[in-house]
Amino acid sequence: xxxxxxxxxxxGDPTPRIVAIELGETGTVRVYRREKDGATVVDVEPFHPFxxxxxxVADLGLENAQRLAGDSKYDWxxxxxxxxxxxxxxxxxxxxxxxxxxxxxxxxxxxxxTGRTLFKQLPFxxxxxxxxxxxxxxxxxxxxxxxxxHIASIALSDNSGWEELILVDxxxxxxxxxxxxxxxxxIIKERDPDVIEGHDLFRFDLPCxxxxxxxxxVKLDWGRGGGFLHSRPSRLQIAEKTIDYPxxxxxxxxxxxxxxxxxxxxxxxxxxxxxxxVDVAQHFGFCDSAEVSGLIGxxxxxxxLTNSERFRSRALCAVHETRAVAELLSPSYFIQAQIFPxxxxxxxxxxxxxxxxxxFLREYLRQxxxxxxxxxxxSFEGGFTAIYFTGIARNVWHCDIASLYPSVMLQFDCFPAxxxxxxxxxxxxxLRTFRLEAKANMRAAEKSNDKIRARHxxxxxxxxxxxxxxxxxxxxxxxxxxxxxxxxxxxTQIGRDLLQKMxxxxxxxxxxxxxxxxxxIYFVPPNxxxxxxxxxxxxxxxxxxxxxxxxxxxxxLAAILPAGIxxxxxxxxxxxxxxxxxxxxxxTRDGEVIIKGGALxxxxxxxxxxxxxxxxxxxxxxxxxxxxxxxxxxxxxxxREREMPIDTLMKTDTLQDSLDKYRAKIAGSARNRAxxxxxxxxxxxxxxxxxxxxxxxxxNTKKVAAYENAKLASAFDPQNRDENIDYYIAKLDELxxxxxxxxxxxAQAKLL
Numbered sequence: 001x002x003x004x005x006x007x008x009x010x011x012g013d014p015t016p017r018i019v020a021i022e023l024g025e026t027g028t029v030r031v032y033r034r035e036k037d038g039a040t041v042v043d044v045e046p047f048h049p050f051x052x053x054x055x056x057v058a059d060l061g062l063e064n065a066q067r068l069a070g071d072s073k074y075d076w077x078x079x080x081x082x083x084x085x086x087x088x089x090x091x092x093x094x095x096x097x098x099x100x101x102x103x104x105x106x107x108x109x110x111x112x113x114t115g116r117t118l119f120k121q122l123p124f125x126x127x128x129x130x131x132x133x134x135x136x137x138x139x140x141x142x143x144x145x146x147x148x149x150h151i152a153s154i155a156l157s158d159n160s161g162w163e164e165l166i167l168v169d170x171x172x173x174x175x176x177x178x179x180x181x182x183x184x185x186x187i188i189k190e191r192d193p194d195v196i197e198g199h200d201l202f203r204f205d206l207p208c209x210x211x212x213x214x215x216x217x218v219k220l221d222w223g224r225g226g227g228f229l230h231s232r233p234s235r236l237q238i239a240e241k242t243i244d245y246p247x248x249x250x251x252x253x254x255x256x257x258x259x260x261x262x263x264x265x266x267x268x269x270x271x272x273x274x275x276x277x278v279d280v281a282q283h284f285g286f287c288d289s290a291e292v293s294g295l296i297g298x299x300x301x302x303x304x305l306t307n308s309e310r311f312r313s314r315a316l317c318a319v320h321e322t323r324a325v326a327e328l329l330s331p332s333y334f335i336q337a338q339i340f341p342x343x344x345x346x347x348x349x350x351x352x353x354x355x356x357x358x359x360f361l362r363e364y365l366r367q368x369x370x371x372x373x374x375x376x377x378x379s380f381e382g383g384f385t386a387i388y389f390t391g392i393a394r395n396v397w398h399c400d401i402a403s404l405y406p407s408v409m410l411q412f413d414c415f416p417a418x419x420x421x422x423x424x425x426x427x428x429x430x431l432r433t434f435r436l437e438a439k440a441n442m443r444a445a446e447k448s449n450d451k452i453r454a455r456h457x458x459x460x461x462x463x464x465x466x467x468x469x470x471x472x473x474x475x476x477x478x479x480x481x482x483x484x485x486x487x488x489x490x491x492t493q494i495g496r497d498l499l500q501k502m503x504x505x506x507x508x509x510x511x512x513x514x515x516x517x518x519x520x521i522y523f524v525p526p527n528x529x530x531x532x533x534x535x536x537x538x539x540x541x542x543x544x545x546x547x548x549x550x551x552x553x554x555x556x557l558a559a560i561l562p563a564g565i566x567x568x569x570x571x572x573x574x575x576x577x578x579x580x581x582x583x584x585x586x587x588t589r590d591g592e593v594i595i596k597g598g599a600l601x602x603x604x605x606x607x608x609x610x611x612x613x614x615x616x617x618x619x620x621x622x623x624x625x626x627x628x629x630x631x632x633x634x635x636x637x638x639x640r641e642r643e644m645p646i647d648t649l650m651k652t653d654t655l656q657d658s659l660d661k662y663r664a665k666i667a668g669s670a671r672n673r674a675x676x677x678x679x680x681x682x683x684x685x686x687x688x689x690x691x692x693x694x695x696x697x698x699x700n701t702k703k704v705a706a707y708e709n710a711k712l713a714s715a716f717d718p719q720n721r722d723e724n725i726d727y728y729i730a731k732l733d734e735l736x737x738x739x740x741x742x743x744x745x746x747a748q749a750k751l752l
Contacts, residue, residue: 021110027047511524577617
């Protein structure tokens with residue numbers, strides 16, 4: 001059976017090549033499909049929204065009310081014939097004091113009821129994806145500033161390789177901008193994209209275009225049915241961050257913001273140094289020329305005013321990078337849109353547990369089975385984390401329990417008590433099997449050099465991995481109808497016991513455990529302890545230090561664990577810098593540095609500090625602490641001679657409060673003044689929470705108040721540099737001092 005034939009995952013209706021669903025006239029939806037010849041067709045289908053209700057509703061005189069199987073709380077299903085009737089029904093149930101549950105999104109209603117999903121039998125390569133990047137004359141990404149002035153260009157491309165640059169003539173900006181906006185709308189209608197992609201699309205490009213179109217009196221009727229752009233305030237929680245942004249929608253198309261894709265990517269990887277387009281593109285190696293890609297401020301403005309080829313390259317570079325980032329980070333979400341009953345752009349921003357809950361609701365509806373109420377919430381102890389050593393360790397191995405929590409759930413029957421159809425067990429079992437098959441297919445495609453199939457199966461196996469690892473989180477999800485906090489507590493308890501058993505065994509057999517984090521252990525193997533010694537590199541000692549083989553150690557350790565719990569020894573490292581819990585750096589056998597944890601890669605540091613810190617830590621792990629002084633001198637020299645690019649010195653802050661709230665906090669001594677807010681207040685522009693401001697520090701002494709000496713990065717003039725040299729050198733020295741305790745005494749004496 002192919003993956004797509006599994007109805008638990010992909011839904012029961014195989015209708016192919018659906019690219020969008022939109023609410024239609026009363027009692028209908030419009031179903032857009034992309035035919036194999038590239039044409040787009042629209043089908044008008046009947047729409048029957050529904051409500052799950054608690055208890056017998058016969059006394060309410062409702063038509064189309066059906067008693068559901070099972071004895072869970074919501075055991076009646078009421079169906080109506082339009083979205084308007086659904087709203088009326090919900091109001092009536094509230095007035096009658098009845099408990100009920102209803103989905104809030106009409107597209108999810110339709111897809112849940114029909115078992116349809118988007119993109120079935122549609123290869124990712126056949127999805128028409130257009131990239132859009134708006135550029136202001138100075139490259140300003142401050143919306144409050146940029147939307148007040150005419151734009152400089154609109155760059156467009158798509159996944160077929162087509163591209164077009166629409167320029168606004170600086171000599172006659174009003175007339176030219178009007179024509180540019182008209183041309184943009186004509187292109188979108190002509191090329192008919194399913195998806196429009198951009199970097200910071202929601203917070204900059206689309207709001208800027210709307211502001212300029214309103215001023216120019218141009219209609220942005222981009223919808224497939226001629227509809228206009230709509231937006232509403234939205235908030236997204238990504239790990240510890242909250243991102244406020246306007247969510248834009250347009251009839252029959254989807255918007256994908258690679259800024260958000262990068263944020264989601266970094267939750268798991270924690271490797272990005274920043275989220276600006278140029279930062280993300282450089283990280284993935286998609287930036288052909290950092291000098292062109294990062295061109296901003298006065299220098300960019302000069303290139304624009306002279307209509308130079310360099311400006312054109314800068315504008316097109318933006319869409320090239322956005323397309324490459326989207327092609328890398330989108331496929332997993334594309335697969336998820338084939339699985340979950342959501343619109344494409346919605347599936348991206350939904351949480352993993354929310355998406356899993358949608359699968360349960362769809363299957364319980366299909367089987368006409370009652371659904372439970374939301375769970376009783378209570379706290380429970382999480383995974384096991386501990387640190388046993390700080391400093392430099394050499395010849396470090398990493399082992400973990402393969403898919404710890406999924407393995408525990410399946411092996412020890414940790415499933416939701418309310419899941420009467422046992423969907424949780426079936427889905428988790430199938431997903432583990434499917435992921436192994438997808439990985440095998442991916443390897444076979446790679447071996448035969450079939451890049452398209454390899455990319456498809458890579459996206460598929462990655463999607464299955466995300467889902468598998470999300471099932472434990474679902475158990476403790478307060479908004480999950482089948483969540484079970486007692487089962488979640490049992491999973492973590494078993495996980496802690498297994499890890500502690502492994503740690504005890506490793507210690508008893510002469511290993512030095514360095515750090516443990518939920519499911520993995522970093523340790524120096526038996527008979528190879530070089531923990532804390534400033535000693536030889538593995539390249540100097542050879543590999544004879546590691547006397548036990550990986551396979552023997554894995555076999556011996558696995559013998560103490562229950563059946564079904566598998567130990568993996570997945571990586572070996574030349575060295576590890578253990579700083580504090582969940583903050584460490586690793587030196588791979590290939591000489592690459594991997595840094596984990598906010599204390600070592602804080603985005604509160606300017607980029608030059610992050611680069612210096614990474615290089616300093618690498619020298620420590622390579623056993624070359626005496627070279628840190630030279631490294632520090634090189635950075636100081638570049639700062640003093642004004643050779644550092646402004647994007648490495650500047651800082652980008654996100655406004656968390658409105659300016660009024662900021663002023664109130666200052667007046668009440670509830671916070672200190674901050675550079676980004678002071679710049680925003682001084683600009684006279686209407687900034688909102690979630691807006692970002694990039695700035696650098698001017699002045700002549702190292703001790704200056706940043707908020708009094710901050711200057712917008714867009715105002716930086718490379719021909720008349722005014723950054724505060726002493727301030728930035730002092731920041732470098734502070735960083736060296738902070739980590740000096742990890743530097744051997746002889747090298748430390750030369751530094752401090």
